[in-house]
Amino acid sequence: MRGSVYYQTAQLTKVIFKEGIKKEQRINPKYPYYQCVTSYKTMETYRSVWNNFGHYLKEHWNIKDFEQVTSEHVEAYFEYKIEYYPSKQYLEKLSSALGKLEIALNKFSMQKYTQGVEYNFDARQQKLNNARKLKHVADGYHNRVYYMPDSIINNLISDKHKLAARIQLEGGARCEGVAFIKKNQLMGIKIDKITNQKVGILSTKEKGGKVGDIFLNITTYQALIQYLDIYGNFKLDYQKYANDIRNACSILNIKTEGTHGFRWTFAQNRVRAYQEAGYSYEQSLQGVSWEMKHYRASITEHYCA
Structure with missing residues (x-):
């Protein structure tokens, strides 16, 4: 059409x-x-x-x-x-x-x-x-953080799904941010001013067309480069990805929070990183909100409640 x-x-x-x-x-x-x-x-x-x-x-x-x-x-x-x-x-x-x-x-x-x-x-x-x-609606609240994210990722069957989960966990990307990745989204390596560690930069376009960079561990970034060199692009089947996460959580007897649980976990980890770098709680919320392609600090507060 x-x-x-x-x-x-x-x-x-x-x-x-x-x-x-x-x-x-x-x-x-x-x-x-x-x-x-x-x-x-x-x-x-x-x-x-x-x-x-x-x-x-x-x-x-x-x-x-x-x-x-x-x-x-x-x-x-x-x-x-x-x-x-x-x-x-x-x-x-x-x-x-x-x-x-x-x-x-x-x-x-x-x-x-x-x-x-x-x-x-x-x-x-x-x-x-x-x-x-699960009360993921306005008349209820549900914390969706994964407290054993590495164990969940290690129990995923697909290597592609493991890489996608790493990108979400380390960079805070939404699922659509990892659903389709091309080589021109790789932005190289730089120093993360919050952790003072080298990170790989991936540009993603997510909700509302918002474009921004997410930071990945060098190991994850290099794995993504290698995948793109072989296959040309990174494309997910959402249902298969979600099912793999669900099965991994079942094996570990963990309540599944879907793909978005990794983003929630990122938010809490990143707020702590900001605070360890000397930022106030309010400054940390705002900084992480911008990184997650939000504007208001109060949005990030939902992830940290």
């Missing part, structure tokens, strides 16, 4: 929005208007989410075609939305909107091709259920 995000969501809206259709035609699979939307206000809400999702895909995955969306992208989108402790109602809205996007894409594909592509975004509901269960 070609065109801007807004054009594509407009085309998908035409497929699923049917004004004046009776309820029986919307809930009965034998009718062609099954699962369609009849309310202008509801459709407007759904399309707003689709637009936001489309911009996210373009900025973080370099995907400009809604037909290329997979369950992996939906799951990653939920992950970064959950980071800011959204309300349960907001996450439920996201889940509903992405569910309708799945239906719209399936209908669009059936109309466009002789044999349509089948889309399945069940990951959205799984993420919503987990967020409710």
